[in-house]
Amino acid sequence: MNVDKVGIVGYYHIKPSMDLDMGRYESIFRAVRGALDSAKLERKDLTSVVSATNDFYDGRTISNCFTVEPSGSYLKDETKVEMDGAYAMLYGMMRVLSGNHKLVAVWGASMASCFPYESVSLMATDPTFERPVEALNVMTAGAFQMRAYMNKFGVGPEDIASVAVKNRKNAAMNEMALPESQEKDASVKGVLESEVLSSPVTEKMYARPCDGAACVLLAPEQQAMRITDTPVWITGVGYSQETYYLGDRDLSKSKSMENAARMAFKAAGVNDPRKDISVAELYEHFAHEELIQAEAIGFSKAGQAAKLSSGIGGEIPINPSGGAMSGNVLCAAGLMRVIEAVKQIKGEAKGHQVQGAERAIASGQWGFCAQNSILYVLEGGRK
């Protein structure tokens, strides 16, 4: 079978929670089952399942071995990515493009309420050099990145806080957002005066990891059109990564996202992202990462993204769902950006719908100061 195009034919994510009232099995089952239900398909229709989980976050090695039954992969072709589901989707896409698979479930999930995330992140540092010093973890790294960005371009903390305000207000219009993130009265003052976690990062600038699960279904072109009247096509994807040591990098920008965007836009024929893209869902672990990504993608010049009109009715709406702030489910939050982009294209975003959304982008990032970046271009239409 010769496949040129991959379509997203189903999606679902459970409502994120700071302390989910269900176990891992159930959360994963609900996400995968929900995606199958959304496409009116059954487990027997799946030919492959690609998961995104993290052994450290699950507290067990080869953590996909216990997800076989809830993810529908029992006696199926199954494989795993140890990063965000947005990366697992690239893997799933390759399985469809191989011509061997007619329906691939891609899911990601984690439960941050079960483990000390910021401390566990120390295990990602160099075990013989950085780890014994105990100075670097995901939080101090994010703080370096925010200061590097502000210092390089003369951006103020209130500009960063404004991103958090926008996303928290957007989350208030997203019925599937983490309840704690839904703040219709969010203010710059409130964000700046929230607790300092690691200066200059404050609590409300941080997309605090939470519990959840998400799933999308991928199918080859012909199959996708049989499954649904409104498939969403992956018309471009790009992926890139930077060096490991933070001290080797310019933290004020995202070179990996620049590369990923270039690749994705070339494939999709996007010449001017500001004109050609209707809406962007960008994974921001910290508020400042939305600005850094927007610049890497080409929505603005370096250091100027805070001036973008990026509200739901704005010139280039960014994170109308509330972004990762609306539920930073590790291993799923990037995949949830894809789901949000799909909702926008299909007109299913309800309270946070961007009018006339045709072509959307969705990103995932992973690693300290977003060492890795992935970007998708998604479009609707029957051909």
Next chain:
Amino acid sequence: MAQKWIEKTEGIVRADFAYWVGKYMDKFYDGLEKQKIVGNKCPSCNKVYVPPRKVCGDCAATIPLDGEWLDLGTKGTLLNFTATRYSVSERRKKKSEKTTIIGLIQVDGSDTAVIYPILDAQEQDMKIGMKLDVVWNKKQQGTPNDIKGFKVAGGA
């Protein structure tokens, strides 16, 4: 909902790793033991790495073990900093009354940066670009913690 631990895993299995640091980091730690910071230079792009590397990622080239090594001295420049009251390494996040300042420091003569605490300093006095001196731990053992941290140059 009442909270209770059904299973609280506290190291049922001990798996201590005896990592081999390799010949390049071996030289680096030998240097620290003598209160010296050494780096190595990529022969094709001239970038000076601290800690030293075997491979220059940019050049996709091996830096020979018998290539150019530099004794960089003990001064550095503050490139970035953060202040936090949260422990970086506690099993459960734990807050202390004491603020720790952590810096991204470029050792003078190198093109990279290392991450260490900034000692005996106040956050409001920190300025990007300020000069720093290494503070050695009392006992040198050839480990990353031979460097206790950095302090503002000329400071107490």
